[in-house]
Amino acid sequence: MIKMTELKKDDTRNILSDIKLFEGLTPTQLDWVAKHAHRRTFTAGTNVMTIEQPGEAVFIILHGTVKIHIEQSGRDVILSILGSGDLLGEMSLIDSVGRSASALTLENTLMLWMDKTTFNYLLDNFPPVARNLVKILSARVRLSDQVIQSLASLDVNGRVARQLLAFAERYGREVTNAVQIRIILTQGDLADLVGASRKRVNQTMVFLKEQGLVSTDADGRFIIHDKAGLARFCD
């Protein structure tokens, strides 16, 4: 985990080597990237890219979280929540189709970004980058497939349980006999994530807490006490 305070102006190079997309690049290549990549901080609640704008940049999250969502006729669907190390906005640059979703920062977020030209240059001239991107996209397809399966086959309890387990996997921090999920989410967010109403998700959370499977800490973060117990709801 990279801490915000650790990030000085000049150590971009060091950070780059920790990013999946740049794995396998030579120091010289990393230097090139460092020269062409910029940093920017977005305050919480900023719309990084708005829906339907032609994509003009790729972002890499160095610290913070971003919610990828689609709003349509009052209803909000959250496709995913990205965190440090994740790539964002690359799809528009790849296929030149407009943005299909919006990205909203959930907390103050530090990003690395490159313009379209730089990204394409990278892709064409630094072979490991294309390779890494293939892996990244492949992993994303796998995650999407899990979400689809969940939405198509589980009831709300199951979908919430699965989502919590997925968050534990991605954003979990081990504490005494439990896993704390770093991200702060409201029950409303959770509802938009699993395609259910807030009311129903509330019922699920109350239920899961009664069972002792889950609890909430002072800041509203979820704490998972029994992964296996949750998994039972996922078929």
Next chain:
Amino acid sequence: MIKMTELKKDDTRNILSDIKLFEGLTPTQLDWVAKHAHRRTFTAGTNVMTIEQPGEAVFIILHGTVKIHIEQSGRDVILSILGSGDLLGEMSLIDSVGRSASALTLENTLMLWMDKTTFNYLLDNFPPVARNLVKILSARVRLSDQVIQSLASLDVNGRVARQLLAFAERYGREVTNAVQIRIILTQGDLADLVGASRKRVNQTMVFLKEQGLVSTDADGRFIIHDKAGLARFCD
């Protein structure tokens, strides 16, 4: 559209240039691929790769259709239906994670296939291939996102309507004032595709037919008469 009967033993090279994954390759490179790629016909109802087997080959559909699905505790979820030109089985080769779904041929299907080593060699040594694969995966993520949004925000009518429109886009054939969907699907398949019960999908189909938006031809293929009418159910 490549017709089964047109495929002679020696024209693999010609076919290759029509495949997205091989776009941009030189004739020499295409020859190399032709030498290392094999053909195989699967009869309808064959399980091309079974869930949880380590992936050992990539397949490219030359003619036919394949259903990608996950079966769990009696419930079947269809993630997608692939047709000619589509790639299949590449994910296990990319990230070495086991298969996450099964692939079942819906009709007699002709495939091109390569073993893991060949595929990786291609990826590392023929730059356009990696580039193309990135595009292909990117498109797949986009499709997945649409499915997720649909499952999370639409009722069964809407999900069925959207699925029919998606099929019209991918497998549609223009006929007089309408679009015929080439693939033969039962209402049960449609149900597994949109995460609903067969009964409910049946009601939807009866309803859509009453409205004159959709009909079925003698072979059971769906015919869409009014795209805009269907789109109205998708918010």
Next chain:
DNA sequence: TTTTATGTGTGACATATTTCCCAGCCTGCA
């Protein structure tokens, strides 16, 4: 401090959907 906004927990009621069941209609096959 008061006010405002935001998030949680809950009841009543309306809808949507599933499940189980059965009938009729095909088609392929013995």
Next chain:
DNA sequence: TGCAGGCTGGGAAATATGTCACACATAAAA
């Protein structure tokens, strides 16, 4: 021909979920 199996269509009851409405707590803002 007759039977078996798969597919469509639909009835009835049971569940699951959504919507609307409100009370309450807490935290941020004025």
